[in-house]
Amino acid sequence: MAKKEDIVETAKKVAVKAAEAVLEKASEAVAEVKEAMQEAVKEATTPVITPEMAKIPAGPLELKWTNYKNHQKLVNPANKRRLDIIVVGTGLAGASAAASLAEMGFNVLNFCIQDSPRRAHSIAAQGGINAAKNYQNDGDSVYRLYYDTIKGGDYRAREANVYRLAEVSNSIIDQCVAQGVPFAREYGGLLDNRSFGGAQVSRTFYAKGQTGQQLLLGAYSALSRQIGKGKVKMYTRYEMLDIVMIKDENGEPRARGIIARNLVTGRIERFFAHAVVVGSGGYGNTFFLSTNAMASNGSAAMQMYRHGAYFANPCYAQIHPTCIPKHGDFQSKLTLMSESLRNDGRIWVPKKLEDAKRLQAGEIKGRDIPEEDRDYYLERRYPAFGNLVPRDVASRAAKERCDKGYGVNNTGLAVFLDFSEAIQRLGKDVVAQKYGNLFQMYEKIVDENPYENPMMIFPAIHYTMGGIWVDYELQTSVKGLFCIGEANFSDHGANRLGASALMQGLADGYFVLPYTIQNYLSDQIGVPRMSTDLPEFAEAEKHVQEKIDKLMAIQGNRSVDSIHKELGLIMWDFVGMGRTAEGLKEGIKKIDAIKKEFWTNVYIPGEANHLNNELEKALRLADFIEIGRLMAVDALHREESCGGHFREEYQTPEGEALRQDDKFSYVGCWKYMGEDKEPQLIKEPLDYEFTERKTRNYKN
Numbered sequence: 001m002a003k004k005e006d007i008v009e010t011a012k013k014v015a016v017k018a019a020e021a022v023l024e025k026a027s028e029a030v031a032e033v034k035e036a037m038q039e040a041v042k043e044a045t046t047p048v049i050t051p052e053m054a055k056i057p058a059g060p061l062e063l064k065w066t067n068y069k070n071h072q073k074l075v076n077p078a079n080k081r082r083l084d085i086i087v088v089g090t091g092l093a094g095a096s097a098a099a100s101l102a103e104m105g106f107n108v109l110n111f112c113i114q115d116s117p118r119r120a121h122s123i124a125a126q127g128g129i130n131a132a133k134n135y136q137n138d139g140d141s142v143y144r145l146y147y148d149t150i151k152g153g154d155y156r157a158r159e160a161n162v163y164r165l166a167e168v169s170n171s172i173i174d175q176c177v178a179q180g181v182p183f184a185r186e187y188g189g190l191l192d193n194r195s196f197g198g199a200q201v202s203r204t205f206y207a208k209g210q211t212g213q214q215l216l217l218g219a220y221s222a223l224s225r226q227i228g229k230g231k232v233k234m235y236t237r238y239e240m241l242d243i244v245m246i247k248d249e250n251g252e253p254r255a256r257g258i259i260a261r262n263l264v265t266g267r268i269e270r271f272f273a274h275a276v277v278v279g280s281g282g283y284g285n286t287f288f289l290s291t292n293a294m295a296s297n298g299s300a301a302m303q304m305y306r307h308g309a310y311f312a313n314p315c316y317a318q319i320h321p322t323c324i325p326k327h328g329d330f331q332s333k334l335t336l337m338s339e340s341l342r343n344d345g346r347i348w349v350p351k352k353l354e355d356a357k358r359l360q361a362g363e364i365k366g367r368d369i370p371e372e373d374r375d376y377y378l379e380r381r382y383p384a385f386g387n388l389v390p391r392d393v394a395s396r397a398a399k400e401r402c403d404k405g406y407g408v409n410n411t412g413l414a415v416f417l418d419f420s421e422a423i424q425r426l427g428k429d430v431v432a433q434k435y436g437n438l439f440q441m442y443e444k445i446v447d448e449n450p451y452e453n454p455m456m457i458f459p460a461i462h463y464t465m466g467g468i469w470v471d472y473e474l475q476t477s478v479k480g481l482f483c484i485g486e487a488n489f490s491d492h493g494a495n496r497l498g499a500s501a502l503m504q505g506l507a508d509g510y511f512v513l514p515y516t517i518q519n520y521l522s523d524q525i526g527v528p529r530m531s532t533d534l535p536e537f538a539e540a541e542k543h544v545q546e547k548i549d550k551l552m553a554i555q556g557n558r559s560v561d562s563i564h565k566e567l568g569l570i571m572w573d574f575v576g577m578g579r580t581a582e583g584l585k586e587g588i589k590k591i592d593a594i595k596k597e598f599w600t601n602v603y604i605p606g607e608a609n610h611l612n613n614e615l616e617k618a619l620r621l622a623d624f625i626e627i628g629r630l631m632a633v634d635a636l637h638r639e640e641s642c643g644g645h646f647r648e649e650y651q652t653p654e655g656e657a658l659r660q661d662d663k664f665s666y667v668g669c670w671k672y673m674g675e676d677k678e679p680q681l682i683k684e685p686l687d688y689e690f691t692e693r694k695t696r697n698y699k700n
């Protein structure tokens, strides 16, 4: 029989254990409550941007823009001559804005990095530009273009802006035709259209596979006319390195100029203007490998951000499904095969894993696989839209097949885009007429004839829907600083439908900014031209010079590109097509380490006061590192999957994106709080007044 003391001792132990367990549970509960309270406090104290602050006009959706134009303030012609506007960028957004503002009578100073405005990245755009003309009589309308764009963006865009975009889309086509842009025409002479992803109508106007080039030539001719008339002063091979802020009589800082580096001489120069407009393009090159032009960068956006302009939705990055797969480690560029190819090309992988393995080993070609053994997975999964599902859906579906082992090239990271059926149906000549230059480009890069063997494609970083936050007037949260084109957070929500970027850039430049900027400038007519000798200009120039000196002094062991490539790999692996909380946290740590490595070990040859490509790249990389981190921070906080932002924790059983409308239906804006400090979140709620939010469905 157990002794009494033993029993007491055991009972004591049991009691202590039980008490410990209760304590543990209690402290867990306390921690949970504490966390919930912190979340609630955070939620309650997160600043909010109201529709009034975003200057969204009241009234019915279809009358907002008309009402705005009827009541906005204007600047009379005599006063326009007294006002200077800086436009940074000569892509479709910048060139169209500079030409329009000059034509209206303002004095414009226009800057670009390239040696000619015509070389802006916009020239690369291939597929087309959307407009709701309904030339095909297939049921299109302004409302339908609006609806497709809102839905395609996964209900994360502002209703009023998207409606305005759809409304002015038709004017863009008229404007460009009047300029002589050679859009493709049908046999009878009418403008032709083709279909792009996310739409069931044909509304895409195109000029073979060179739409961006032809549109840019149109904008460039309008710009050249104003350069000839002396209304635009053109500064090519100049890179803006900072924005100059000067306080007004109420102590409010306003954008009053820029500091730019002459890329040929290395000289730092100062420029004054009454307002600054930035159309500097997207930041997709944060990933190193992307379809963007090599000079595309996010530095102008970061300069705006550091001066108080909010960076909105940085994590929304579009991965384009039809790019030529990566072929080696020494590659610096990825090539897009236009989405227009999805009109006639059919996407597939083998049904059988053994066929995929033989393709990967190079033992067979795509054409050797019989029809019954091909899996047209987009047509199978999304019968209503088939190969024309939006880009985010098509990209994830390709990744899913490749992750399961069905990839068709040596890396296992490619799917087929096959024209054999189209060639049979239409004939080789018709296919060549429509897509000839793209086929030629493919053959030159891959060394394989796409008429004979299906093309291989894989998703790649292509477009950034995130960017600088702007109100309905395209003004940032900084007075006098406007942002247009891909550089702003734009009208595409979490995913851009194909052929909508050209539409947005030209809408901003030709038809929106020329109105809205007057509302700001009408109060500025009494502001005299300011001297660039003012201390604010001197101070801004000093900061720029110090940054350059700091970079030049490092003289480390790593080339700029080698560090950029490492950043790109981190971005692709941790902030890429599929993101997780764990991966994003890891990614942030790695980006912080890259930042340290860059600022202690980069090597920039040559001198600062000469032409120096490596210095240019280093200055841009310093900002890509910051943007990469901001993207990861934003992606981590957005606990949902929407459009180009896919969090693996939030998906349906079929692997589709799962939004959390009750928690994340807002624009996530980030405010700069200082070097190495965490940015502050500010929300612009997206209350859908006119559109019912649905789960996106491209199946039926």
Ligand SMILES: Cc1cc2nc3c(=O)[nH]c(=O)nc-3n(C[C@H](O)[C@H](O)[C@H](O)COP(=O)(O)OP(=O)(O)OC[C@H]3O[C@@H](n4cnc5c(N)ncnc54)[C@H](O)[C@@H]3O)c2cc1C
Pocket (backbone or CB within 6 Å): 088, 089, 090, 091, 092, 093, 094, 111, 112, 113, 114, 117, 119, 120, 121, 122, 123, 124, 125, 126, 127, 128, 129, 211, 212, 238, 239, 240, 241, 279, 280, 281, 282, 291, 292, 293, 296, 297, 299, 300, 336, 462, 463, 484, 485, 486, 487, 498, 499, 500, 501, 502, 503, 505
């Ligand atoms: C390969 C490819 C194909 C595409 N095809 C299509 C398509 O078919 N349809 C469609 O709608 N969209 C398409 N897009 C997207 C579209 O081309 C871009 O979103 C759009 O052209 C961006 O125009 P932008 O004027 O905003 O900027 P960009 O054309 O990128 O111009 C940026 C300008 O800013 C200047 N700049 C940048 N930083 C500075 C600085 N610090 N100082 C001075 N100047 C600066 C540059 O020199 C340049 O002039 C495509 C994109 C790619 C990559």
